[in-house]
Amino acid sequence: MDWKTKANEINDGWDAAREKREKGEREESERKENEKREKENKKKLRTLARKFKCNICRTPSKKPRDYKSHDAWGGGYENSTDWNTPGDLEKCRSCLKWMCKKHIHKRICKTCAEKL
Numbered sequence: 001m002d003w004k005t006k007a008n009e010i011n012d013g014w015d016a017a018r019e020k021r022e023k024g025e026r027e028e029s030e031r032k033e034n035e036k037r038e039k040e041n042k043k044k045l046r047t048l049a050r051k052f053k054c055n056i057c058r059t060p061s062k063k064p065r066d067y068k069s070h071d072a073w074g075g076g077y078e079n080s081t082d083w084n085t086p087g088d089l090e091k092c093r094s095c096l097k098w099m100c101k102k103h104i105h106k107r108i109c110k111t112c113a114e115k116l
């Protein structure tokens, strides 16, 4: 084998090794990023559950509201999460309190419906 072919092989080998290392680093940082996000989500979910409860049965909110927002680059929509609004509770239009699906109907909660 002439030295240039050998040089090619060495070069390819090193490239492959570098790619592998970089891929590993990328995966590692992605994994860490995901872990971090999951941790943050759990914390946010706890805050959400503490902040938003059905006013009648005290069932805490378990998920935030998802909505589609215009992405900044004009293109289409992107999925966003509104952590300041529960996704599984509804606000009564009369008393403005949060209610679970069981205790609100047509945006009027049970308490208000019985009272009004």
Ligand SMILES: [Zn+2]
Pocket: 054, 055, 056, 057, 058, 059, 099, 100, 101, 102, 103
């Ligand atoms: Zn309820």
Ligand SMILES: [Zn+2]
Pocket: 092, 093, 094, 095, 096, 097, 108, 109, 110, 111, 112, 113
């Ligand atoms: Zn009400």
